[in-house]
Amino acid sequence: MIISAHTKKTKRQEQIAKGFIWFFVIFTIIILAWIVLYVLFRGFYFRNEVNYDVNDMKEQQIILNEDVEPVVFIVHPGVRLDDLTMQELRTIYTKARKEKWGPYTQQDLRVETFVLPPGTAFTDTVNGFIEGPEEINKFATTAADPQSMIGKVSSTRGAIGYIPASAAEDIGKKVKIASIRRISAVVHPSVKEIVNNVQMQELTPEQLEDIFRGEIENWREVGGIDLPVRPILPPKSLPYSVIHEKILPDGFIPEEVRQTDTLEEFCEAIKTTPGAVGLCFYNNIIETGEGLHIEEIRRVESGMNLTIHYLIEAPARSGAWGGISTIIINTFFLILFTLLFSTPIGVLGAIYLVEYARQGRLVKILRLGTETLAGIPSIVFGLFGSIFFVNMLGLGIGFISATLTVTMMILPTIIRTTEEALKAVPISFREGSLALGATKLQTIARVVIPAASPGILTGIILAVGRTVGETAVLIYTLGSNYELVRGPSSSARVLSLHLYNMFAEAISFDRTFATGAILIFIVLLVNYSTTKMIGRMNRMAGK
Amino acid sequence: MKSKRFEKVIESTFLIFASVSVLSVIFITFFIVSEGLPLFKYIGFFDFLLSSDWKPTADPPSFGILAFIVGSFWVTFGALLMAVPVGLAVGIFMAEMSTPKSARIIRSGVELLAGIPSVIYGLFGFFFIAPIIRGLFGSPTGLGILTAAIVLAIMVLPTIINITESSLRAVPQDLKEGSLALGATHWQTIVHTIVPAARSGIIAGIVLGIGRAVGETMAVLMVAGNSPIMPKGPLSHVRTLTMNIVTDLKYAGVGSLHETSLFTTGIILFIFIMITSLTVQVYLKRSIEKEM
Numbered sequence: 001m002i003i004s005a006h007t008k009k010t011k012r013q014e015q016i017a018k019g020f021i022w023f024f025v026i027f028t029i030i031i032l033a034w035i036v037l038y039v040l041f042r043g044f045y046f047r048n049e050v051n052y053d054v055n056d057m058k059e060q061q062i063i064l065n066e067d068v069e070p071v072v073f074i075v076h077p078g079v080r081l082d083d084l085t086m087q088e089l090r091t092i093y094t095k096a097r098k099e100k101w102g103p104y105t106q107q108d109l110r111v112e113t114f115v116l117p118p119g120t121a122f123t124d125t126v127n128g129f130i131e132g133p134e135e136i137n138k139f140a141t142t143a144a145d146p147q148s149m150i151g152k153v154s155s156t157r158g159a160i161g162y163i164p165a166s167a168a169e170d171i172g173k174k175v176k177i178a179s180i181r182r183i184s185a186v187v188h189p190s191v192k193e194i195v196n197n198v199q200m201q202e203l204t205p206e207q208l209e210d211i212f213r214g215e216i217e218n219w220r221e222v223g224g225i226d227l228p229v230r231p232i233l234p235p236k237s238l239p240y241s242v243i244h245e246k247i248l249p250d251g252f253i254p255e256e257v258r259q260t261d262t263l264e265e266f267c268e269a270i271k272t273t274p275g276a277v278g279l280c281f282y283n284n285i286i287e288t289g290e291g292l293h294i295e296e297i298r299r300v301e302s303g304m305n306l307t308i309h310y311l312i313e314a315p316a317r318s319g320a321w322g323g324i325s326t327i328i329i330n331t332f333f334l335i336l337f338t339l340l341f342s343t344p345i346g347v348l349g350a351i352y353l354v355e356y357a358r359q360g361r362l363v364k365i366l367r368l369g370t371e372t373l374a375g376i377p378s379i380v381f382g383l384f385g386s387i388f389f390v391n392m393l394g395l396g397i398g399f400i401s402a403t404l405t406v407t408m409m410i411l412p413t414i415i416r417t418t419e420e421a422l423k424a425v426p427i428s429f430r431e432g433s434l435a436l437g438a439t440k441l442q443t444i445a446r447v448v449i450p451a452a453s454p455g456i457l458t459g460i461i462l463a464v465g466r467t468v469g470e471t472a473v474l475i476y477t478l479g480s481n482y483e484l485v486r487g488p489s490s491s492a493r494v495l496s497l498h499l500y501n502m503f504a505e506a507i508s509f510d511r512t513f514a515t516g517a518i519l520i521f522i523v524l525l526v527n528y529s530t531t532k533m534i535g536r537m538n539r540m541a542g543k
Numbered sequence: 544m545k546s547k548r549f550e551k552v553i554e555s556t557f558l559i560f561a562s563v564s565v566l567s568v569i570f571i572t573f574f575i576v577s578e579g580l581p582l583f584k585y586i587g588f589f590d591f592l593l594s595s596d597w598k599p600t601a602d603p604p605s606f607g608i609l610a611f612i613v614g615s616f617w618v619t620f621g622a623l624l625m626a627v628p629v630g631l632a633v634g635i636f637m638a639e640m641s642t643p644k645s646a647r648i649i650r651s652g653v654e655l656l657a658g659i660p661s662v663i664y665g666l667f668g669f670f671f672i673a674p675i676i677r678g679l680f681g682s683p684t685g686l687g688i689l690t691a692a693i694v695l696a697i698m699v700l701p702t703i704i705n706i707t708e709s710s711l712r713a714v715p716q717d718l719k720e721g722s723l724a725l726g727a728t729h730w731q732t733i734v735h736t737i738v739p740a741a742r743s744g745i746i747a748g749i750v751l752g753i754g755r756a757v758g759e760t761m762a763v764l765m766v767a768g769n770s771p772i773m774p775k776g777p778l779s780h781v782r783t784l785t786m787n788i789v790t791d792l793k794y795a796g797v798g799s800l801h802e803t804s805l806f807t808t809g810i811i812l813f814i815f816i817m818i819t820s821l822t823v824q825v826y827l828k829r830s831i832e833k834e835m
Contacts, residue, residue, distance in 0.1 A: 014730040021640065024632035025649065028704075031697060032656050035667050042670070345560050352557035368824065369565030375751075375820040376571065376813075377758025379785045383809045384571045386792070387578055408567045415564065439546060441553055469660030472760035472785070476792055499662050500761060509670070516663050523658045531651050 036520055043517020046510040047302035054085045054282055056205045056299045057246045058179035061165045063239045064129055068122045071129075072168040074150065074175040076112075076159040080105045080309070086182035086282040092160060094134040100321075101158060108316035113140040114152055114161030126162055132283060150175055183243055184285055186292045188276040193225055200224035202298040211277060212247045214254030219275060231257040232278040234266045243279050263288055306514040315482045319498060320507045324515060326484040331494040333485055334403065334478075335467050339460060341407040346414030346463075347456060353415070354422040355444055374412035378473040381409050386476040400488035402478035409473060410463040417462060421455020422448060424537070454540065458533040465526035468519065471496040495519050575813055579806030582606065591807065597771040599791060599801040606804040608811065610773045614688070614781040615815075617774060618763060619756040621692025626699045627749055633700075634707025634745075639733050650708075657701035665765030668694035673766060682778040686768035689777045694762050699752035706751060710744020710830055711737055743830035747823045754819035757812070760785040784812045 061070040073089070075081055079101055084092070092099050092111050099111040115136060116123045127136060143149035146167035153159040154174035168177065185208055192200060200223050203211075210216045212231050219227045234240040236259065244251070253259060260266040263284060270278045270292055277295070285292050313323030349366075357363045385405030386397075395401045425448050433443040449456070479491030480501055493501065499515040502508065582591065586606055594607025633653070637646045669686070672693050677685030714737050722736040723729070738745070768780025769790060782790070788805050795801040 010728070010731075014728060017730060017734075018640070021632045021636050024629045025636045028629060028633050028656075028700065029649070029652055032652050035659065035663070035697070036655070038667060038671055039663055345563050348557050349561035349563060352554070352561035356554050356557060357561070366561050366565055369562075369568050371824060372568050372817070372820050373564045375754050375758075375816055375823070376568070377760065377785060377816060379758070379760040379788050380571065380575065380809055380813055380816070383578075383788060383792075383806060384574055387806070388570065388574050391797075392574075408564075408571075411564050411567070440550060465658045469658065469662075471660065471662050472789060475789060496660050496662050496761075499666070500765075503662075503666065503669075503765065512666065516666050519660055519663055523655065523660065527651065527655045527658055530654070 036524075039513060039516045039520050042305070042510075042513040043515075043520070044304065044306050045302065046305040046513075047300065048510070049298050050301050051202050051296040051298050052085055052181070053087060053184055053294050053296055054181045055183040055185065055208065055279070055297050056181060057183050057242075058083050058181055059242060060177050060179050061168075062129075062180055062182070063242060064125050066238045068125045068164075070165040071122075071126045071162050072165050073160065073162050073178045073180060074153050074168070074171065075161075075178045076153055076157055077173065077176050078157055079109065079160070079176065079178075080107060081176070081178050083179040083181050086180060089130055089180060090132045090134070093130045093136050093140065094132070095137060098139055102317060102321040106321045107158075108314070108322045109158040112156045112159040113137070114143050114149055114156075114159060115140045116146070116149060116162070117142050117144065122164055129283065130162075132286060182282045183246075183279055184282045185295045185297060186270050186278050186280060186285060187295045188230075188270060188272075188274055189293055190227060190274040191219055191224060191277065192293065192295075195225045198223075202296045204298050204300075208277075208279075208297065209247060212254075212257055212279070214256045217256070227275040229256075230273050230276045232266060232269050232273070232276055233257055233259050234278065234280045234284075235261050235263060239281070243281075247279065267292060305510050306517050310511075310514055311518075314484075315498075318505060318507050319482060319502045319511060324495070324498060324518070327482060327493050327495055327498045327515075328518070330485050330492045331468060333399070334406065334492075334494050335464050337399075337403045338406045338410065338467050339463065341403065342410050342414055342463060343460060345407070346411050346459070347418050349411075350415045350418035350422060351444060351449075354419055355440070355448065370412045370415050373408070374416070376409075378409060378470055381405050382473040382476050385473065390477060396489045397477060397479040398489040398491050399478065399485050402474055402492075405473055405477050406467055406470060409470065410466050413463045413466055414459045417459025418452070418456050421452035421459070421537075424455065425451045451540075454533050454537040458530050458537070461526055461530050461533065465523060465530075468494075468522050468526075469496060471500050475500075495522075572813070575806055575809045579803060579808075579810040582800065582803045582807040585800060586804075591804075592811070595773045597787075599795070599804060604800065606800075606807075608784065608787065608808055610771060611782050611784045611787045611808070612811070614767075614774055615757055615783040615785075617688050617777075618691045618695060618767065618781065618783055619753055621688060621777070622695035622699055622756045623749065623752060625693065625696035626703055626752060629696075630700050630703030630748070630752070631707055631745065633704045634711060634748075635733060635738070637704070637708045638711035639729075639737065653701045653704050656697070657705075661698065661759060661762040662765070664694050664698055665762040668762065668766035676778070680778055684768065684780075686766055686780060687778045688767070688774055688781050691763045691767040691781065691783075692777075694766050695756045695759060698759060698762060699755045702752045702755055703748045706748025707741070707745050710741040710748070713744065713830070714740045741830065743826045747826035747830065750819050750822045750826065754816055754823070757783075757815050757819070758785060760789050764789060784808055784815075788812070 061072055063070045081104060084104065088104060093113050101107040101109045101111055115127060118124060118127060143152050143161060146163040149161045149163050150171055153161045200219060203222060207216065207222050211229055216222060217229055219225055219229055234243060236244060258269065260269055266278060266280060267288060270276045285294060310323040312325050314326050315324055316322040353363060353366060385401055389395045389401035389404050390397050429447050429451055430443055433447040474494065474497050478497065480493055480497065481491040482493045482498065485492040495515055495518060499512055502512045591606055591608060593609055595610035596605045596607040598605045637649055668690055673685030673690050676682060676690050718736055718740055719732055722732040763783055764786050767786060769782050769786055770780040771782050774781045787808050792805055795805060
């Protein structure tokens with residue numbers, strides 16, 4: 001066989017062209033997979049860098065001084081808390097209004113504070129520790145002794161209290177121990193000087209450790225100015241020994257690190273040594289270390305984003321706290337009522353178009369109407385809904401206005417799919433039924449609709465998918481109340497609206513993605529069931 | 544006789560249900576137009592359309608939407624520029640080059656792409672595409688025409704793919720066989736016979752995609768930057784017609800001229816959509832007639 005040069009060239013060009021097509025196909029699939037996986041990943045997993053004024057060293061048993069027992073802070077097991085910073089602990093105990101756990105655990109739960117009766121050395125020391133410069137607030141309940149403290153904390157939702165370490169040995173799972181973080185880093189102002197528009201960023205706990213192990217010798221190494229690092233440790237006496245144990249576990253202090261003998265000497269050394277950095281307890285710095293600059297420490301926080309709690313708790317503070325349970329229920333109600341209106345209209349309308357109408361001008365106009373309705377953007381539906389249902393009919397921004405507007409919007413989806421399904425039913429079915437003496441209506445109800453039901457169901461599922469995804473139409477018809485919908489004129493929020501509102505108000509991007517992941521799940525479910533339905537339909541048609 | 548009357552009643556009931564969508568279109572058109580038209584009592588038609596000065600709350604207010612029309616145009620144009628080649632390629636692949644099984648897999652993927660809510664696309668654009676644009680071109684936020692066009696391109700892809708595929712499949716088999724019998728290769732048949740035969744359908748798909756892109760609100764709202772100024776380049780922040788409605792309706796006083804002007808913006812949007820919608824009807828009809 002002779003292959004001319006020309007054919008060869010054509011062949012190569014064809015291969016290149018087909019290669020491009022393959023490339024675009026793979027490209028499309030990758031984009032799709034990437035969008036889905038990206039939203040799901042960020043919905044499930046969060047990772048943030050948060051700055052604190054304390055290090056991430058956690059203490060369960062907190063040694064306050066040589067004379068009293070260490071103290072343990074306990075919380076009700078329902079409080080999803082790992083650790084509190086010293087400052088947070090103080091805020092909780094001293095704030096004039098009752099705090100909520102929201103800022104620390106995203107729970108919409110009141111903080112119930114408990115204290116032990118004053119008068120003993122232990123209680124007075126601990127109270128002094130948690131009061132700081134302020135007073136313990138008037139809401140704190142006094143428990144008679146450590147045992148009753150455990151009892152009360154375990155039986156009061158949102159409770160926090162404290163007990164001596166000896167009483168904490170047999171608490172079991174009745175209460176949870178809250179670790180406290182109280183070790184702050186202080187630096188000489190020279191360290192934070194701005195040179196050439198660059199200022200040192202917050203340190204990480206690892207960098208801080210390296211500094212005290214003598215591994216970082218110049219501030220340049222951590223993004224600061226060219227200045228030798230001068231690490232200074234607080235006295236080695238009992239409470240401070242925690243710092244030594246945690247930062248230098250083998251007990252060896254490198255020679256670059258200066259060991260001070262009293263707290264006063266420590267503070268003085270930090271203030272007078274350029275490039276100095278020291279570790280000390282937050283409360284000591286606040287109380288005795290006047291003029292010291294606390295250097296913020298950056299902690300990486302990561303974990304599960306979309307938890308079961310997020311699904312079952314009611315939202316609070318515009319979605320910043322709590323979960324999305326009411327929003328899921330609202331979404332469900334919107335779907336239900338929209339289908340209640342749109343399914344009969346759509347299905348019966350399609351039956352008219354396929355079974356009754358003579359193909360002529362009327363049907364053409366009706367079809368054109370459906371096609372045009374399908375093309376109208378959702379914001380135009382929103383405009384119409386807000387002027388017609390909300391204002392003119394006086395239904396107000398709320399559930400019923402939204403339901404009616406969305407009904408209009410998803411009608412074409414249902415009509416089109418039902419039409420296709422009805423057309424796919426073989427004419428012989430109808431003829432058989434009519435020949436047996438059934439009326440037209442009986443034929444439709446008993447023969448045609450059952451045969452077309454998978455197709456009709458597909459249309460309904462597609463309509464559900466559209467309802468779940470719509471946002472623009474709902475902004476001015478459904479409003480933004482995130483509580484449970486109470487009646488036809490109650491404003492509400494559905495998942496997509498909640499996602500948009502949290503995004504626009506910059507409430508929490510992690511929570512925005514968690515809501516997005518749920519939306520993706522619903523879309524996947526819709527897609528899966530329509531594929532199954534169409535498969536079943538094809539099998540039926542094949543038989 | 545009684546049952547005959549009953550059937551007649553049923554038929555007319557069904558007819559009422561069937562006309563709901565036409566009535567909806569008429570209602571929507573009527574209300575948007577009657578709410579929006581009164582603006583022209585105060586402002587000239589061309590002042591509204593050809594000025595880019597949008598200061599609805601200033602004294603005296605000015606309502607010029609040229610910047611938004613231009614914004615909608617650039618965003619849509621950019622999206623189509625990216626989506627059409629990809630969409631055509633995937634459509635051709637599904638109709639002509641793939642096995643039925645892989646076509647089925649791609650089809651359910653495309654359906655998934657079509658089913659993803661627009662707020663998710665917006666989220667993806669804001670957190671994934673915008674940082675890339677920011678890194679590549681050094682624009683301060685990464686939001687703007689280019690980002691919005693990329694997001695929209697992904698969103699209109701399913702529309703273009705679906706209609707391209709179905710119109711390619713609708714091309715009669717004998718045309719294809721004729722071309723192959725004349726010695727044309729498979730590729731030559733696709734390029735010179737099948738695609739030209741399916742041209743009307745493909746154009747309908749592209750026009751439908753334009754309609755989708757012009758009408759899209761939430762995704763562009765999240766990624767386009769939303770400044771009511773004339774866009775200066777592909778990285779410039781932009782506001783489209785839909786964004787203007789959804790942004791300003793939040794604070795426009797009820798019954799104010801500002802609110803009216805948003806309905807007038809709605810009329811312009813509506814006219815765009817009607818034109819695309821009717822074009823699609825015409826082209827689809829043409830492609831069906833060709834089949835006959």
